[in-house]
Amino acid sequence: xxxxxxxxxxxxxxxxxxxxxxxxxxxxxxxxxxxxxxxxxxxxxxxxxxxxxxxxxxxxxxxxxxxxxxxxxxxxxxxxxxxxxxxxxxxxxxxxxxxxxxxxxxxxxxxxxxxxxxxxxxxxxxxxxxxxxxxxxxxxxxxxxxxxxxxxxxxxxxxxxxxxxxxxxxxxxxxxxxxxxxxxxxxxxxxxxxxxxxxxxxxxxxxxxxxxxxxxxxxxxxxxxxxxxxxxxxxxxxxxxxxxxxxxxxxxxxxxxxxxxxxxxxxxxxxxxxxxxxxxxxxxxxxxxxxxxxxxxxxxxxxxxxxxxx
Amino acid sequence: xxxxxxxxxxxxxxxxxxxxxxxxxxxxxxxxxxxxxxxxxxxxxxxxxxxxxxxxxxxxxxxxxxxxxxxxxxxxxxxxxxxxxxxxxxxxxxxxxxxxxxxxxxxxxxxxxxxxxxxxxxxxxxxxxxxxxxxxxxxxxxxxxxxxxxxxxxxxxxxxxxxxxxxxxxxxxxxxxxxxxxxxxxxxxxxxxxxxxxxxxxxxxxxxxxxxxxxxxxxxxxxxxxxxxxxxxxxxxxxxxxxxxxxxxxxxxxxxxxxxxxxxxxxxxxxxxxxxxxxxxxxxxxxxxxxxxxxxxxxxxxxxxxxxxxxxxxxxxxxxxxxxxxxxxxxxxxxxxxxxxxxxxxxxxxxxxxxxxxxxxxxxxxxxxxxxxxxxxxxxxxxxx
Numbered sequence: 001x002x003x004x005x006x007x008x009x010x011x012x013x014x015x016x017x018x019x020x021x022x023x024x025x026x027x028x029x030x031x032x033x034x035x036x037x038x039x040x041x042x043x044x045x046x047x048x049x050x051x052x053x054x055x056x057x058x059x060x061x062x063x064x065x066x067x068x069x070x071x072x073x074x075x076x077x078x079x080x081x082x083x084x085x086x087x088x089x090x091x092x093x094x095x096x097x098x099x100x101x102x103x104x105x106x107x108x109x110x111x112x113x114x115x116x117x118x119x120x121x122x123x124x125x126x127x128x129x130x131x132x133x134x135x136x137x138x139x140x141x142x143x144x145x146x147x148x149x150x151x152x153x154x155x156x157x158x159x160x161x162x163x164x165x166x167x168x169x170x171x172x173x174x175x176x177x178x179x180x181x182x183x184x185x186x187x188x189x190x191x192x193x194x195x196x197x198x199x200x201x202x203x204x205x206x207x208x209x210x211x212x213x214x215x216x217x218x219x220x221x222x223x224x225x226x227x228x229x230x231x232x233x234x235x236x237x238x239x240x241x242x243x244x245x246x247x248x249x250x251x252x253x254x255x256x257x258x259x260x261x262x263x264x265x266x267x268x269x270x271x272x273x274x275x276x277x278x279x280x281x282x283x284x285x286x287x288x289x290x291x292x293x294x295x296x297x298x299x300x301x302x303x304x305x306x307x308x309x310x
Numbered sequence: 311x312x313x314x315x316x317x318x319x320x321x322x323x324x325x326x327x328x329x330x331x332x333x334x335x336x337x338x339x340x341x342x343x344x345x346x347x348x349x350x351x352x353x354x355x356x357x358x359x360x361x362x363x364x365x366x367x368x369x370x371x372x373x374x375x376x377x378x379x380x381x382x383x384x385x386x387x388x389x390x391x392x393x394x395x396x397x398x399x400x401x402x403x404x405x406x407x408x409x410x411x412x413x414x415x416x417x418x419x420x421x422x423x424x425x426x427x428x429x430x431x432x433x434x435x436x437x438x439x440x441x442x443x444x445x446x447x448x449x450x451x452x453x454x455x456x457x458x459x460x461x462x463x464x465x466x467x468x469x470x471x472x473x474x475x476x477x478x479x480x481x482x483x484x485x486x487x488x489x490x491x492x493x494x495x496x497x498x499x500x501x502x503x504x505x506x507x508x509x510x511x512x513x514x515x516x517x518x519x520x521x522x523x524x525x526x527x528x529x530x531x532x533x534x535x536x537x538x539x540x541x542x543x544x545x546x547x548x549x550x551x552x553x554x555x556x557x558x559x560x561x562x563x564x565x566x567x568x569x570x571x572x573x574x575x576x577x578x579x580x581x582x583x584x585x586x587x588x589x590x591x592x593x594x595x596x597x598x599x600x601x602x603x604x605x606x607x608x609x610x611x612x613x614x615x616x617x618x619x620x621x622x623x624x625x626x627x628x629x630x631x632x633x634x635x636x637x638x639x640x641x642x643x644x645x646x647x648x649x650x651x652x653x654x655x656x657x658x659x660x661x662x663x664x665x666x667x668x669x670x671x672x673x674x675x676x677x678x679x680x681x682x683x684x685x686x687x688x689x690x691x692x693x694x695x
């Protein structure tokens with residue numbers, strides 16, 4: 001079985017009493033992230049699905065402490081927690097901000113930029129489900145071009161491309177930025193472990209499928225996230241110190257983007273020419289990334305192709 | 311050994327924070343607050359204060375950083391003014407709701423537009439209902455003393471405190487201020503050791519969703535904490551007096567013993583009024599001053615007690631609730647309402663946007679109060695019509 005080769009912690013720091021929807025990418029991502037970070041971790045969560053997922057005020061579904069905070073303050077509340085813990089002699093505790101795409105790409109970007117610029121010693125993880133899912137699927141600046149949401153109805157679907165948050169973070173020159181998805185758990189865990197060992201601002205962008213928001217059956221979240229990676233919609237890569245780009249996986253045969261789009265209800269209204277345009281945008285983004293990888297490493301030959309990516 | 315130093319109000323705030331051994335400071339610059347944090351950053355850089363100074367990108371983040379730090383069990387401090395305080399509004403609720411004993415100095419400044427950097431109380435009074443305690447101070451010594459006193463009270467009831475001082479009249483005006491011996495301050499103010507804090511290995515969720523069957527009690531407890539703080543202000547203010555020689559209460563009474571007429575003041579208008587009252591007393595007028603110091607929690611009982619039996623009360627407000635009246639005027643009227651023989655209360659609004667309030671203005675107000683037959687809710691003093 002696949003599991004026997006895992007070299008990851010068997011500790012479950014996310015308890016099974018949490019209240020996420022079935023197939024929630026955000027819940028899977030938290031479970032894996034905490035396997036990497038371990039118990040010496042404290043988390044702050046702004047307004048997002050996870051405000052609900054971790055349990056109401058009488059219950060707590062995580063084996064690490066959580067300080068709930070306001071929508072736009074994840075990065076700075078984490079910075080404050082870190083400062084407080086440092087003054088209390090707990091320098092080695094990992095402080096993580098865990099926010100959705102709305103709290104990161106939109107309302108929280110000011111505090112995020114401030115924390116990144118000051119190189120605060122925190123991990124900032126965004127579980128990106130590409131819309132305001134907790135309030136009922138409204139578009140955010142992380143919503144991809146062409147997607148349906150309740151504020152971008154099919155008569156006028158999202159007409160702006162997804163904001164490139166990784167480039168924004170890279171422009172701050174932070175020590176570490178990486179993309180990840182629960183469809184590639186070893187990669188996600190490796191990145192959180194790597195982040196844990198780095199001092200300064202670390203940013204992890206997680207693509208987190210949302211069955212109700214993406215209009216997919218709850219048992220294909222992983223499949224959809226894997227297709228996002230394989231089609232090049234969501235490449236897995238790392239940026240170190242804002243300069244060093246490393247792509248972690250390049251599929252030998254890249255399936256067309258329609259394979260990713262056609263399994264999701266939020267894209268079902270798209271016409272052939274829309275799909276072509278998305279394909280063009282995806283190819284362009286991936287080519288840009290490949291050029292940056294090549295600029296960093298002098299070659300594309302070194303992009304790893306481990307078994308588990310397939 | 312304690313020593314005296316000539317300090318601006320802003321620097322008195324900084325030294326108050328230093329003596330309180332704050333551990334995390336986070337602030338964003340705004341006139342007229344900047345010197346508070348400039349000096350604090352120097353005190354931290356020079357090692358006089360063992361603290362982390364987080365130079366954030368907004369006041370909203372300054373308060374959020376204090377919230378994070380305080381949640382982790384550190385003593386947190388910030389200072390701001392007007393627009394900055396308004397930007398913090400959401401997080402002021404958060405600090406109180408999370409029961410974090412943060413202390414901040416707010417330099418009273420008028421809200422824009424039109425732009426103003428001068429003193430007025432509408433900025434802090436707009437934050438009246440956030441769950442923060444508020445103290446309005448009159449002198450630079452009172453500034454320094456009340457930063458220390460605030461932590462002592464805040465950390466017992468787990469609520470934050472705002473120490474409020476007038477822009478320029480205090481913030482940029484120098485006075486001799488006694489800086490106390492650190493050992494004595496330590497004796498008065500022990501290290502912060504909260505009952506609950508964010509710490510690794512103790513998996514508690516703070517501030518999660520509270521359904522209607524649980525939320526209500528959180529609010530009830532904040533009110534009870536506020537009520538408990540009333541007694542603490544008197545108890546700790548008295549203890550402060552025993553240790554440092556300056557006693558503080560909920561209010562300050564000035565020449566009130568035999569006074570028929572009382573002017574209620576706050577902040578630096580009080581000092582001006584004291585000069586006016588001395589002159590009036592020389593003329594044989596039976597007038598005194600009641601300085602409101604602590605306005606959240608509001609000292610209802612104290613006010614009923616000291617205003618009972620007076621002929622007339624005039625409340626001087628450097629603020630206004632548009633569509634209503636002066637804010638302290640409303641609050642004092644509501645405090646006196648249950649009294650059987652309550653004195654008539656008259657509302658004076660003056661000094662908005664930092665317009666100077668002179669000794670003659672206070673004398674005018676007194677003379678108007680004395681001769682006025684029927685109660686007026688708003689009597690404008692000094693507005694150009």
